[in-house]
Amino acid sequence: MRIGVLAKRTGTSVPTIRYYEQVGLLRPAARSGGQRIYDNQDVRRLAFVRRCRDFDYSIEEVRSLLSLMHGEKPCTEARDLAAGHLAGVRRKLAELKALETAIASLVKECDASCAGGPASACVILQTA
Amino acid sequence: MRIGVLAKRTGTSVPTIRYYEQVGLLRPAARSGGQRIYDNQDVRRLAFVRRCRDFDYSIEEVRSLLSLMHGEKPCTEARDLAAGHLAGVRRKLAELKALETAIASLVKECDASCAGGPASACVILQTA
DNA sequence: CTTGAACCTCAAGCCGCTTGAGGGGGTATC
DNA sequence: GATACCCCCTCAAGCGGCTTGAGGTTCAAG
Known part of the structure; x- marks a missing residue:
């Protein structure tokens, strides 16, 4: 192709x-x-x-x-690489969950108070 | 300061x-x-x-x-912006969870079979 | 045999910074 | 008041991970 x-x-x-x-x-x-x-x-x-x-x-x-997958390096190296990433992924996951909660509240608050006024609800992000 | x-x-x-x-x-x-x-x-x-x-x-x-926070634009705009981000964040969250699972298994599999051989376990990422 | 889409290379641009060169400000010590 | 030292300044270039654009080639259909 x-x-x-x-x-x-x-x-x-x-x-x-x-x-x-x-x-x-x-x-x-x-x-x-x-x-x-x-x-x-x-x-x-x-x-x-x-x-x-x-x-x-x-x-x-x-x-x-890729080089690990092609067996060009010992398995322990793959393990270390993966373990390192696992830690990073978990950190990011925690942050993202917090962010999701924060944004969801923001949306709700906007929905509740959208009388066309200024968006003071955005202040929520300040304490996320 | x-x-x-x-x-x-x-x-x-x-x-x-x-x-x-x-x-x-x-x-x-x-x-x-x-x-x-x-x-x-x-x-x-x-x-x-x-x-x-x-x-x-x-x-x-x-x-x-920032300009929303200073009340220079209508609230609905803040809501739309936030809602858009919420969707994105949720998508990323789902992906990250899948990734976490995949990498965790990879680490386990490496731990189990680390006789110094090639890291075929990385194949796990291919189906994450 | 022509048209038009899909391909090619090479160079430059974009975002969100970081790094480096070369020089000025502020203060504590001799 | 000269020396040393650190923090500050501006301006320019570099980096990662692409995207965009100019200008030219290949291929399949009509």
Whole structure:
């Protein structure tokens, strides 16, 4: 398949795919008349990269995960990497929950007092 | 107080404070002999900005929230802004929970099978 | 054989900072 | 009042992770 198809299948923009190749997250694609050609393995690899990026892993970290997945490094390293991320994810999770609560109250308060006046309810964020 | 003190009190770097002034999130500070001088109101304003940024509001959105707080726009606008963010936050929350589960299993699996072999357990992330 | 979409490369731009160079202000000590 | 020291100043460039744009090529359909 060509790059546009890969883009659609993975929900990635075409320039982003080229960028990923450039920074080494995707292997240099096979070419046909200058155009990049991809297969299902590429779809899976890119999907993995996408998920990692959605989860805010940096490019560098994704590279590291990829090499771990391909068994190029000892298992303990994978464990450490994962454990580190787990801690980070839990921290972020806690923050997000607090944020959700705060915003939900804000919305409610706005709903209650939206007489068109100024939005003093926003003050809620100050104590979130 | 001078900029270094403000920085410490709000957990912000000094250059970031100057940057916020530059992009209009903080009003141009009073000066004494060329040096910026801040008061408690500035501390509160900056703390608010910091919290918004921690929650991934863009500079533009923070500007908007600040003007809402100062009553320069109708309340409904605050509500819409907040409601939009609430949706986003909930989406991210769901994803993060899934990720937490996935990584936790990964760590466990590594602990169980860490004989120094390759980290095939990372495959877990592929189906997170 | 032409049209038009999809592709190519390369360069520059964007956001939200951080880092660095080169210099001024304030105060405590000699 | 000279020295030392730290904090402050401005301006410019750099960075991560893309997106956007200019200008040209390839391919499939009519």
